[in-house]
Amino acid sequence: MKILIVEDDLTSRFVLQKMLTPYGECNSVVNGREAVEAFKLALDEKKPYDLICLDIMMHEMDGRTALRLIRQIEKENNIHAKDEVKIVMMTALDSPEEVFDAYYKGACTHYLVKPIEKQKLLNVLEELELIKK
Amino acid sequence: MSDIDSKVKPRILIVEDSAIVALELKEYLQRLNYEIVDICAAAEDAVNIAQETEIDLALFDIKLKGEMDGIDGAQIFIEQYEIPVVFLTAHTDEVTLERAKKTKPNGYIIKPFVYEDIKTTIDVAIYKSKADKKIKESEYLFRALVENSQDGIFIVQNFVVVYANEAFAKIFGYELSEVINENFITFFAHSEREKLVDNYRNRINGKILPREIEVIGLHYDKQTELILNLSAGIILYKDATAVMGTVKDITAQKLAEKTLIEAKEMLEQSDNLKTEFLGQISHEIRTPINNILGFSYLIKEELGSETNDNINNCFRIMDTAGKRLVKTVDQIIQMSQLQIGDQKVQKEIIDLDKDVLEDILLDFFQKAKEKDLSFNYQNVASSQYVECDKFMLGEIITSLIDNAIKYTNEGSVDILVDNYLDNKTVVEIKDTGIGISRNYLKNIFLPFSQEESGYRRSFEGNGLGMALVKKYADLNDIEIEINSEKGKGSSIKLFFESLSEEKIKTLNIHG
Numbered sequence: 001m002k003i004l005i006v007e008d009d010l011t012s013r014f015v016l017q018k019m020l021t022p023y024g025e026c027n028s029v030v031n032g033r034e035a036v037e038a039f040k041l042a043l044d045e046k047k048p049y050d051l052i053c054l055d056i057m058m059h060e061m062d063g064r065t066a067l068r069l070i071r072q073i074e075k076e077n078n079i080h081a082k083d084e085v086k087i088v089m090m091t092a093l094d095s096p097e098e099v100f101d102a103y104y105k106g107a108c109t110h111y112l113v114k115p116i117e118k119q120k121l122l123n124v125l126e127e128l129e130l131i132k133k
Numbered sequence: 134m135s136d137i138d139s140k141v142k143p144r145i146l147i148v149e150d151s152a153i154v155a156l157e158l159k160e161y162l163q164r165l166n167y168e169i170v171d172i173c174a175a176a177e178d179a180v181n182i183a184q185e186t187e188i189d190l191a192l193f194d195i196k197l198k199g200e201m202d203g204i205d206g207a208q209i210f211i212e213q214y215e216i217p218v219v220f221l222t223a224h225t226d227e228v229t230l231e232r233a234k235k236t237k238p239n240g241y242i243i244k245p246f247v248y249e250d251i252k253t254t255i256d257v258a259i260y261k262s263k264a265d266k267k268i269k270e271s272e273y274l275f276r277a278l279v280e281n282s283q284d285g286i287f288i289v290q291n292f293v294v295v296y297a298n299e300a301f302a303k304i305f306g307y308e309l310s311e312v313i314n315e316n317f318i319t320f321f322a323h324s325e326r327e328k329l330v331d332n333y334r335n336r337i338n339g340k341i342l343p344r345e346i347e348v349i350g351l352h353y354d355k356q357t358e359l360i361l362n363l364s365a366g367i368i369l370y371k372d373a374t375a376v377m378g379t380v381k382d383i384t385a386q387k388l389a390e391k392t393l394i395e396a397k398e399m400l401e402q403s404d405n406l407k408t409e410f411l412g413q414i415s416h417e418i419r420t421p422i423n424n425i426l427g428f429s430y431l432i433k434e435e436l437g438s439e440t441n442d443n444i445n446n447c448f449r450i451m452d453t454a455g456k457r458l459v460k461t462v463d464q465i466i467q468m469s470q471l472q473i474g475d476q477k478v479q480k481e482i483i484d485l486d487k488d489v490l491e492d493i494l495l496d497f498f499q500k501a502k503e504k505d506l507s508f509n510y511q512n513v514a515s516s517q518y519v520e521c522d523k524f525m526l527g528e529i530i531t532s533l534i535d536n537a538i539k540y541t542n543e544g545s546v547d548i549l550v551d552n553y554l555d556n557k558t559v560v561e562i563k564d565t566g567i568g569i570s571r572n573y574l575k576n577i578f579l580p581f582s583q584e585e586s587g588y589r590r591s592f593e594g595n596g597l598g599m600a601l602v603k604k605y606a607d608l609n610d611i612e613i614e615i616n617s618e619k620g621k622g623s624s625i626k627l628f629f630e631s632l633s634e635e636k637i638k639t640l641n642i643h644g
Contacts, residue, residue, distance in 0.1 A: 011427035115426040
């Protein structure tokens with residue numbers, strides 16, 4: 001499995017990497033713009049990501065915008081709904097409204113509230129059928 | 134002609150010094166169904182009768198003996214008593230006729246009489262007089278209205294004020310006499326004059342314009358600016374086109390409006406600041422806690438198998454403490470958002486099982502297991518759909534189960550979903566915990582309240598949990614019922630409003 005971690009907070013990035021490394025190849029970037037670029041690059045190389053862990057509040061380009069752009073690129077490349085990359089949004093729950101907005105409108109697959117707990121993250125991955133129970 | 138008081142016989146006074154002519158007239162008129170009030174030979178007598186009796190019309194011979202002749206008498210009748218007069222005349226000289234005309238009589242009957250004409254002349258005179266009276270009355274009413282109006286009323290012709298009422302002068306601080314014949318433009322601020330001239334011309338040329346505009350007026354002191362509502366329309370005044378309109382002084386009203394808008398903006402601004410501040414505080418607390426929790430996790434992973442029970446216990450305590458801090462911050466922020474009414478309720482149809490309980494229960498299985506409690510979930514409801522804000526419902530149920538586990542040291546925590554009367558859905562959270570005393574039950578929903586307070590209390594918590602539960606429940610029309618016995622356990626039931634037929638139908642369509 002190929003995983004992209006998009007997170008501008010050093011701790012969260014380390015934690016996610018630690019938690020996810022056993023399950024696949026992890027790349028980390030620090031903002032939405034880099035995330036979109038990495039996503040494009042992987043698509044061009046025909047080695048697309050299976051999972052993107054996307055922080056919502058980030059400098060330069062936030063997670064919501066990145067989510068929208070990624071879905072747009074998928075559309076332009078005629079990628080089927082079932083082949084869309086699974087995106088888990090991560091939020092500090094500063095405003096649940098913001099999260100739900102992203103959850104519904106931007107069609108992210110799931111969301112998690114920080115601090116990220118390993119068991120919860122794994123539950124989500126199981127649900128998304130990215131790892132087996 | 135007969136439509137004015139046709140049922141009543143018209144009352145007529147004959148003033149004629151020739152007795153034969155008078156009697157002849159009387160007889161003729163009576164036959165035509167008129168009532169003859171009296172016959173007088175002198176104008177003085179006629180005036181006396183008019184003072185005491187109601188008369189619809191007087192027939193006046195012009196040439197009468199005595200101090201007054203018929204014209205003098207008629208003048209009094211017309212001007213003082215407003216009784217219409219028809220003159221009875223023979224061939225008369227030009228001078229007399231001119232005098233007669235000046236009294237504005239309602240008709241003439243020429244001697245010798247052509248009887249057929251008399252009735253028409255009399256009827257027309259009575260009718261016209263009554264019609265005139267009505268016009269006068271309505272004119273009087275109109276004048277009273279205009280003069281007493283609080284709004285300024287004006288008529289402008291060729292840009293000159295040809296008529297204005299007291300209120301108009303008062304608004305601008307003038308005397309009424311100073312206003313008349315003044316240039317209309319004088320009453321408005323220099324910046325408005327061009328606009329008003331255009332407006333006036335366009336109106337005169339028949340363009341359709343908004344009936345009412347807001348303009349800045351200029352007070353008599355040439356300094357104070359007034360905010361006015363000006364409305365106008367075209368009329369015909371003294372045979373020429375004119376603009377008639379009203380002016381309303383809305384300066385005070387506008388000032389109040391402005392103050393209100395400013396106050397509202399300030400309030401919004403401070404409200405935004407408050408929301409922003411809350412968000413920032415939350416972020417400022419969460420970020421360092423995230424760092425602590427994250428790195429404690431990383432250290433633990435790094436140590437791997439090199440740890441021992443003691444160290445593991447330290448990590449567990451760090452983790453619990455961190456999460457508790459995060460929860461407290463969240464609850465304080467949620468409570469303050471509710472207090473300032475900042476929380477929007479986004480109701481939607483929710484599958485209790487799939488959308489809420491599944492995720493939450495998963496979290497609590499582990500916690501219950503750690504305390505060696507039996508943790509059971511049962512769903513026997515035929516309909517598990519409710520209409521709620523998903524986030525808020527999640528918070529309610531999480532809080533209640535969290536409490537149940539926290540306050541239960543041995544036994545079980547059971548979650549039950551069922552239907553109740555009217556197909557209402559009920560969620561019950563039951564525990565075998567320490568229970569709630571009757572005394573505290575009254576205060577359970579008060580913020581910052583706990584059954585035990587002070588440093589010696591045996592349970593941790595900020596006392597916000599149940600207060601939030603209650604607030605969220607109220608916002609979502611969920612009823613809460615608490616049954617508890619000290620030392621035996623508690624049961625908390627959430628009653629949801631039943632879904633309307635229509636909504637159930639939509640559900641079925643969507644599968």
